[in-house]
Amino acid sequence: MNPIKLSFTELQQELKHVTLRFPLALIICVIAFVTSVLIIDRPQHADYFLLKVILICGIALPGLITLTILPESFKWNTTLKYSIQVLLLILLAVYYYTLPENMDKGPMIHVYRYIGLLFAAHLSVAVSVIGYRNRQFAFWYFNQYVFFRWLQASLFSAVLFVGLSGAIMAVDSLFNLTIDAKAYGYLFALISCIFHPMYFLAGLPQMRLREDDEHINFSPLLKIFSIYILIPIVLIYLSILYLYGAKILLTWSWPKGWVSWLVLGFSVSGVLSWLLIYPLQQSDKQNLAKLYYRYYFIALMPVLLLLYLAIFKRINMYSFTEDRYIILITAIWLTIVSLHSIVRKGNLIFIPLSLLIATMISIYGPISMFSISKKTQYSRLVEILEEHNFLDGEGKINNKQDKMPEQLNSEEQFEVTSILNYLIKMHGLTSVQPLLAESVDSLKTKYVRAQAEDVMNMMGIKPKYTKDDIELSTKKYEPFLYVCSPKAQETNGYTYVVPLEQIYNISNETTGLKEMDKLGKYLIVTDAIKDTIDLNQWLDNKLTIGLDMQLPVAEMTVIVDSLKHYKLILLDISGESRDNENHIYKLSALLLFNK
Numbered sequence: 001m002n003p004i005k006l007s008f009t010e011l012q013q014e015l016k017h018v019t020l021r022f023p024l025a026l027i028i029c030v031i032a033f034v035t036s037v038l039i040i041d042r043p044q045h046a047d048y049f050l051l052k053v054i055l056i057c058g059i060a061l062p063g064l065i066t067l068t069i070l071p072e073s074f075k076w077n078t079t080l081k082y083s084i085q086v087l088l089l090i091l092l093a094v095y096y097y098t099l100p101e102n103m104d105k106g107p108m109i110h111v112y113r114y115i116g117l118l119f120a121a122h123l124s125v126a127v128s129v130i131g132y133r134n135r136q137f138a139f140w141y142f143n144q145y146v147f148f149r150w151l152q153a154s155l156f157s158a159v160l161f162v163g164l165s166g167a168i169m170a171v172d173s174l175f176n177l178t179i180d181a182k183a184y185g186y187l188f189a190l191i192s193c194i195f196h197p198m199y200f201l202a203g204l205p206q207m208r209l210r211e212d213d214e215h216i217n218f219s220p221l222l223k224i225f226s227i228y229i230l231i232p233i234v235l236i237y238l239s240i241l242y243l244y245g246a247k248i249l250l251t252w253s254w255p256k257g258w259v260s261w262l263v264l265g266f267s268v269s270g271v272l273s274w275l276l277i278y279p280l281q282q283s284d285k286q287n288l289a290k291l292y293y294r295y296y297f298i299a300l301m302p303v304l305l306l307l308y309l310a311i312f313k314r315i316n317m318y319s320f321t322e323d324r325y326i327i328l329i330t331a332i333w334l335t336i337v338s339l340h341s342i343v344r345k346g347n348l349i350f351i352p353l354s355l356l357i358a359t360m361i362s363i364y365g366p367i368s369m370f371s372i373s374k375k376t377q378y379s380r381l382v383e384i385l386e387e388h389n390f391l392d393g394e395g396k397i398n399n400k401q402d403k404m405p406e407q408l409n410s411e412e413q414f415e416v417t418s419i420l421n422y423l424i425k426m427h428g429l430t431s432v433q434p435l436l437a438e439s440v441d442s443l444k445t446k447y448v449r450a451q452a453e454d455v456m457n458m459m460g461i462k463p464k465y466t467k468d469d470i471e472l473s474t475k476k477y478e479p480f481l482y483v484c485s486p487k488a489q490e491t492n493g494y495t496y497v498v499p500l501e502q503i504y505n506i507s508n509e510t511t512g513l514k515e516m517d518k519l520g521k522y523l524i525v526t527d528a529i530k531d532t533i534d535l536n537q538w539l540d541n542k543l544t545i546g547l548d549m550q551l552p553v554a555e556m557t558v559i560v561d562s563l564k565h566y567k568l569i570l571l572d573i574s575g576e577s578r579d580n581e582n583h584i585y586k587l588s589a590l591l592l593f594n595k
Helices: 008-019 022-042 046-073 076-094 109-127 135-174 181-202 220-251 260-274 278-281 287-318 323-344 350-363 370-387 401-406 412-429 450-457 536-543
Strands: 479-486 496-501 511-513 519-523 528-532 547-550 558-561 564-576 582-595
Touching: 008 022, 008 181, 022 046, 022 076, 022 181, 046 076, 046 109, 046 370, 076 519, 109 135, 109 370, 109 412, 135 181, 135 260, 135 278, 220 260, 220 278, 220 287, 220 450, 260 278, 260 323, 278 287, 287 323, 323 350, 323 370, 350 528, 370 412, 412 450, 536 564, 536 582
Parallel strands: 479 547
Antiparallel strands: 479 564, 496 582, 511 519, 519 528, 558 564, 564 582
16 A cells, blocks of 8 residues: 655645546536535425436446546557446436436335446446456455545545534634534535545556566455454354254244345355455465365355245245345355356456346346336236236226225235235336226325325225234325425514424523424423414315425414414424324424514
């Protein structure tokens, strides 16, 4: 690792080097910073498209790093390097327009796909030196250096933020200044979007042919962490899983569903440990490392069998979902990696490269997690409906009202409810539209749970959320959010203005708003007067109009009947209406009054 350079001239040279090597990546960092500042400044209802820009920047940055290092490893010319980087930005611009305007209300498929793309983008950095795939030590060194450089940048950034935040707080307190709380947000944006990536990029090594690639120094701290901490933990979990497998054989019982995630966590941690100790497996002094490197994947095979038993049991009972698909494809990937590593030891790049391919297969294409899961769940739903003759010749629901609960048994009713909830939550209302003669467009402004229950009502299905005969959730559930626009208000005719939050710590000397219960009633307190504001009537009136709206000041104003000199302007209020009760979870307001 290079020594720390403090010379101003050397810092300029480093900055110039990073700018010339990663120009587009740094532009993305600046865009992310500017967007973050705008998000801090702008009101909540205008932030959705800005949040999408941040999400795209999160994929673009590692992608551009990959498309800088990859051409270096293959020694491509500059024109080709920038051409593929521009192509990536064009593809991300197209992806931007596929995201829903409001991620909170959009189908979960967008969240899963984004996480998959983000994971693939970061994983691609590990594969970016594929041009040096035959130089295993150089490949290992690059990836461990990148990982620890990122950790170092994160540690420095955290310390810098805490230190400067403390300085701002001290200046604010000692000199009686009124520093806007947004200053801390700006500082965080500056450090996370500019300092962190620039420090990280400045330390990325450029791969060069060297004579000493086979003689890389292994950090003593890394050696202690790997040999005496990581490997023993992996071996403990391996022993636990072997004992659990023996219990299954003795009792002849199926493994529990959650054991799949335990096996996955253990297996992936074990693979990372295997990669981490790669340089030590040739050392005569590290017998534990040599044994672990030689036998880990062999020992993993029985554990993978346990994983297959657990996940196939769930798939056989409830068919595919995205989570079960992820477990299954990870199990297949681990099996392939294990067999490959047993047969052909030492090919390190195969592990991240095969995982990258598996990830991309999972998020796009006809055998992606979304295609398989949607197809199998929808087919099961249609199968149940056809079995009871609820579909007409065009595949539409033709039996409504009280017939379906009578003709479906309890388990089928539960399954139909579960499938409909899954389809709407993960794939959106359009996934069930082919079954309905009526349009579902009017439901798009509601939240997912409310959408699902309305669709079931349109189908004539009584929701059943448990397998037993007790209905736990037949209550009306409607999340709501009302925002005042604009939030800057005039205070004509009032002497005092007090900003209020949902739970406001008060004393006899302080004006505030305190939660009395969770049913829309709040206590307003001054030094001499106490009174209750009941927001239920106001909420009931708004719920008849819509669930998610921006409203003018007049409609967001509440007058206390018994205290005419008080006026409450709601800035935003959110919660849920359930079983004719209004539960408020967040509220901010301005209290205007005269003494």
